Amino acid sequence: MEPRGMKKWRPFATMLEQYIGLQEVINKQHEVTQPVLTEEQMEQMNFTLIEALYTNKQVYLTYYKNGQRVTQTGFIQFVDFLGNLFVFIDEVFELKNKMRLSELIDVRFV
Template sequence: MQNRGMKKWRPFATMPEQYIGLQEIINKQAEVPQPFLTEDQMEKMNFTLIEALHTNKQVYLTYYKNGQRITETGFIQFVDSLGNLFVFIDEVFELKNKMRLSELIDVHFT
């Protein structure tokens, strides 16, 4: 008796469009709405960003992007409250990331 291995599953790989469509549906179901922040929460985040900028402390950043909440660790390099953006350096890849302040959900020190 001989094992057929992966030959058995080859007929199901003939429709890649189906897999793409199913993955899109799964991703849409995993999306979460962007949370609404109060003025007090935004002010507290602003103070934390400015303190992290001046003291060069590491922070946890939670932000909203493409229907997902993403948390990263990094260092704040630049904050522009009037321009609604900030720049942080990612701890893992040490890359500079520009982001809008409106995408930010939470900031706290490690």
Template sequence: MKKWRPFASIPEQYTGLKEVINKQAEVPQPLLIEEQMEQINFTLIEALYTNHQVYLTYYKNGQRITETGFIQFVDSLGNLFVFIDEVFELKNKMRLSELINVRFA
């Protein structure tokens, strides 16, 4: 005996509904002023040399994501930095332009 599932009859509905819900949850990427970008850069460099744990808030695919980790490498001219995720201890390369906020844990 099969249970009647009215919304599972067309699998394409799930994909379409998921896309609509994800589009509604998207936020625009915030624009940072020069002072904020300098403060982020100084905090990154300080965290690199002191090996302090930081909270990184960055923008990716229409969402703000906050992770905890350690800074391993900063290249201001190349617009790149590398941090090690606290949870999985994975190296993540990211552009400085994606960062929204950096603060010490």
């Protein structure tokens, strides 16, 4: 016989699949659907993106990613309307993020 050690004090740690399944259920409850934007909203976002690009102003970006609405602060570096993408630099970590324009929900100046 060998001693069980710390195993006897952690009886539910052996059911890892249960914790993973519960976390997935919790994440699905917090998901939201991607909002549909009107032509006027998209046009206003385009003007804001262009102005932020040329004046190098800081903006709040709200975008849809993996069922969540994410808001970040940063600077617009590049916009490609034909390729449907833009690049912004995150204020906190100063990372370049490439993203599709179709994921964008809202753009506002700080």
